[in-house]
Amino acid sequence: GAVVSQHPSRVICKSGTSVKIECRSLDFQATTMFWYRQFPKQSLMLMATSNEGSKATYEQGVEKDKFLINHASLTLSTLTVTSAHPEDSSFYICSATDDTEAFFGQGTRLTVV
Amino acid sequence: KNEVEQSPQNLTAQEGEFITINCSYSVGISALHWLQQHPGGGIVSLFMLSSGKKKHGRLIATINIQEKHSSLHITASHPRDSAVYICAPKGSGSRLTFGEGTQLTVNP
Numbered sequence: 530g531a532v533v534s535q536h537p538s539r540v541i542c543k544s545g546t547s548v549k550i551e552c553r554s555l556d557f558q559a560t561t562m563f564w565y566r567q568f569p570k571q572s573l574m575l576m577a578t579s580n581e582g583s584k585a586t587y588e589q590g591v592e593k594d595k596f597l598i599n600h601a602s603l604t605l606s607t608l609t610v611t612s613a614h615p616e617d618s619s620f621y622i623c624s625a626t627d628d629t630e631a632f633f634g635q636g637t638r639l640t641v642v
Numbered sequence: 643k644n645e646v647e648q649s650p651q652n653l654t655a656q657e658g659e660f661i662t663i664n665c666s667y668s669v670g671i672s673a674l675h676w677l678q679q680h681p682g683g684g685i686v687s688l689f690m691l692s693s694g695k696k697k698h699g700r701l702i703a704t705i706n707i708q709e710k711h712s713s714l715h716i717t718a719s720h721p722r723d724s725a726v727y728i729c730a731p732k733g734s735g736s737r738l739t740f741g742e743g744t745q746l747t748v749n750p
Contacts, residue, residue, distance in 0.1 A: 561736050567683075572728065572740040620683050626736045631675060633685040 531557045533625045535634025542613055542641055550608045550637045552623035557632075558603035559625035564596075567620040567636075576621075579606050613641040645669045648729050648741035655748050661716040663744045665729030668710065675730040675738060676703050676714045688714070690732070719748045 532555040542548050552562060561580050565573040577598050579585040585598035597609040606625075610617055622636040646667045655661055665674070673692040679685045689696050689703040691712075696703050700719075705712040716723055729741040 563736075563738075572742050575737070578735070578737065622683070622685065624685075624738075628736060630690050631687055631730075631732070631736065631738060633677075633687065636683040636685070638683065 531555075531625075531627070531630070531632045533559075533623065533632045533634045535623050535637060537637060538635055539638045540640070542639070544614055544641055545612055547609055547611045548613055548639060550610075550621055550623075550639075552606045552608070552625065552634050554604045554625040554627075554632070557625075557627050559606075560603070560628050561626050562600060562606040563624040563626075563631075564598060564606075564608050565622045565624065567622060573622065576608075610639065613639070615641045617641050644742070645739050646729055646731060646741040648744050650744060651742065652745045653747070655719050655746070657720055657748055657750050659719050659748075661719050661723075661746065661748075663714045663727050663729075663746070665712045665714075665741055666710060667712075667729070667731045667739070669731055669733055669739055671707075671731040671733055673732045674705055674712050675732060676712070677728040677730055679726040679728060679743070681725075685728075688727075716746075719746075721748045721750050724748050 534553045536551050564576045576591045577585045577587045579600040581603045587593045600606040618641045623634040649664050676689045700717045702715040726743040728743045730738040
């Protein structure tokens with residue numbers, strides 16, 4: 530099956546620094562990529578939808594200047610958490626679709642100290 | 643009322659038991675995913691179906707579009723099936739709506 534690779538799987542950073550998370554579709558071209566956030570014992574919360582070459586569409590309540598999304602090619606999208614704070618600590622997961630199925634990355638556990 | 647309702651929220655079974663997880667949704671959909679999330683967090687799409695029934699090994703998924711209901715069945719359950727199972731209807735633009743998930747624990 531199709532593979533979506535997400536890196537890093539875990540990251541610990543200091544408060545005030547920025548963290549970049551990469552999401553790559555390895556064997557297909559992803560027309561759309563989704564970024565989700567998940568708190569413990571809760572379901573996935575959609576943060577934004579990105580299409581290659583265009584600006585991401587952010588969900589209500591998600592700060593676009595805080596969570597920068599770049600979808601530079603059909604196989605790569607990045608999420609940058611800028612000026613991270615402890616409340617940004619969470620599990621972030623991407624999903625890529627070729628308009629037929631959805632494939633998920635392994636997720637990134639972000640801890641801001 | 644949530645757009646996607648899953649039941650049960652938690653399920654504990656003995657190895658070998660037949661398991662059913664139900665999903666009802668109120669949104670219009672083009673298809674529905676059943677996802678599996680292991681404790682490490684990674685998510686795997688088990689099925690995507692838009693009608694009828696699909697089977698992969700010990701897993702069976704069914705959907706009734708008219709009744710807006712889907713079920714996931716696991717036959718001969720095994721401890722390695724322990725995970726969170728999530729129902730995710732797919733609406734317009736490939737966007738998924740997620741159920742709260744069912745935590746399944748299969749004891750040996």
